Amino acid sequence: MEIIGIVTRLTPFKEKDAMVNIITEEKNLSFLARGVLGIASKNMASVQPYTKSRFLLTRGKEGLSLRTGTVLETFQGAKEKLASLSTLSFIGELTNKVISSEEARKIYPYLDKVLFLLDEGFDALTLALLYTGEILRAAGLGLEVTKCVISGQRSDITAISYLDGGFVATPCFDALRHQKCSKRKLEIIRQIFLAKPEDLNRVVFEKWECLEIIKELLIYLLDASGTRIKSVVLLEKGTQ
Structure with a gap:
């Protein structure tokens, strides 16, 4: 079987062997x-994390195993700066922990574009925020950002409710359940849940805006699914 995929995790297994996790256009x-893991391995480069490669796989009694791997994209530029390295670790953990095989086709074009843009030097925190929104959407946890999640009203949106799952209009606001937001913050949240792959480099957000919203979304993810993303601390350290 020949397949093209992006490596999201490389786990040592036995002495020189490794288990490789990839995401493809169709599945994980x-x-x-x-x-x-041997120095002389011809396949070593193809299985490095956040590398896009063509793999020839064979199926045996113990499952799939690698026969040959050919590097298509190294995204080396994304691996040379602390900020983008931190974002790579973050999006890798998000992908591995949240995305099931059935959801891979939804997230693959975003992951591919994020790696390309990181390689080109685009703002790493903005990409981390946009990718977080798409991960949630692909996993069925996207927020309603086109109208009030309670009444359906499209005007006078002034708050967000992670409990109710989206934007809230003024007449429906409940101070115990909902969070008042600035127009700027509401617009950012709207953009991250509506963005397509071709939109990912059209705007750059402030560092503090990205970190604030990412943390809120990760709390929402934890409450909704029990999934904790530990590498968020790397995003803060990588941009100091």
């Missing part, structure tokens, strides 16, 4: 890569 896959 994991396979055994024998000998890739």
Whole structure:
């Protein structure tokens, strides 16, 4: 079987072997890569995290294993700066913990574009925020950002409710359940849940805006699914 995928995790297994996790246009896959941790391995480069490669896989009694791997994109520029490295760790953890095989086709074009833009030097925190929104949307946790989640009203939106799952209009506001937001913050949240892959480099948000909203979205993710993303601390350190 030949397949193109992006490596999201490389886990040492035995002495020189490793388990490789990739995401493709259709699904998530994991396979055994024998000998890739050896210095002389010809396949080592193809299984490095956040590398896009073409893999030739064979299926045996123990599952899929790597026969050959060919690097298509290294995204090396994304791996040379602390800010983008921190974002790589963050989006990798998000992808591995949240995205199921059935959801891979939704997130793959976003992951591919984020890696390309990080490689080009685009703002890493903005990409981390936009990708977080898309991860939630792909996992069925997207927020309603086109109208009031309670009444359906499209005007006079002044708050957000993570409990109710979206924007809230003034007549429906409940101080115990809802969070008042500035127009700027509401517009950012709207953009991150409506963005398409081609939109990811059209705007840059302030560092503090990105971190504030990312943290809120991760609390929402934790409350909704029990999934905790630990690498968010790297985003803060990577941009200091």
